[in-house]
Amino acid sequence: xxxxxxxxxxxxxxxxxxxxxxxxxxxxxxxxxxxxxxxxxxxxxxxxxxxxxxxxxxxxxxxxxxxxxxxxxxxxxxxxxxxxxxxxxxxxxxxxxxxxxxxxxx
Amino acid sequence: xxxxxxxxxxxxxxxxxxxxxxxxxxxxxxxxxxxxxxxxxxxxxxxxxxxxxxxxxxxxxxxxxxxxxxxxxxxxxxxxxxxxxxxxxxxxxxxxxxxxxxxxxxxxxxxx
Numbered sequence: 006x007x008x009x010x011x012x013x014x015x016x017x018x019x020x021x022x023x024x025x026x027x028x029x030x031x032x033x034x035x036x037x038x039x040x041x042x043x044x045x046x047x048x049x050x051x052x053x054x055x056x057x058x059x060x061x062x063x064x065x066x067x068x069x070x071x072x073x074x075x076x077x078x079x080x081x082x083x084x085x086x087x088x089x090x091x092x093x094x095x096x097x098x099x100x101x102x103x104x105x106x107x108x109x110x111x
Numbered sequence: 112x113x114x115x116x117x118x119x120x121x122x123x124x125x126x127x128x129x130x131x132x133x134x135x136x137x138x139x140x141x142x143x144x145x146x147x148x149x150x151x152x153x154x155x156x157x158x159x160x161x162x163x164x165x166x167x168x169x170x171x172x173x174x175x176x177x178x179x180x181x182x183x184x185x186x187x188x189x190x191x192x193x194x195x196x197x198x199x200x201x202x203x204x205x206x207x208x209x210x211x212x213x214x215x216x217x218x219x220x221x222x223x
Binding site: 007038040046047048049050053091093098099101102103104 | 149212213219
């Protein structure tokens with residue numbers, strides 16, 4: 006069993022739709038990260054969370070420490086949001102989910 | 112500001128050939144350094160991490176090795192590549208607090 010599980014694995018949405026990606030983890034953590042991997046492979050950090058909620062533009066990330074669960078929401082999705090979104094946690098090392106491949110269709 | 116470099120960006124190598132991938136970090140000192148591999152359709156797998164010069168920890172037994180000859184240089188090597196070594200290799204660094212990882216642009220390795 007992976008320490009970090011994401012769902013869904015693949016997601017296709019129409020432009021403008023509200024999108025949710027979920028992440029559950031099984032280890033004790035000090036922080037949770039949402040990463041975005043572009044088609045070329047480069048990875049950028051979107052959020053680092055240890056509690057509550059963070060918002061950046063159309064992206065919102067929430068975490069529930071008690072339930073060991075986090076969600077990444079994208080409002081008014083756009084084709085440029087198409088990417089792989091990866092959940093990662095700081096435990097005694099970094100653990101990564103396998104990613105959610107998002108395609109937003111115009 | 113800090114930056115992280117990796118090269119080459121892409122590499123095609125025959126089975127049995129050697130490998131050397133290099134990662135350097137600028138703008139910080141004494142970083143924790145990491146090598147990850149992402150196989151096609153799979154998540155990131157931690158291969159090696161280093162907390163200092165000459166200090167290497169291996170997470171997965173394999174035919175790869177890593178070295179850290181300088182504070183901000185991390186090298187991934189192999190004496191003989193296998194087909195299963197194909198993948199996307201990412202170098203990353205964190206500060207001492209290990210709160211956020213910063214990733215390099217990656218090297219796409221194809222072993223034929």
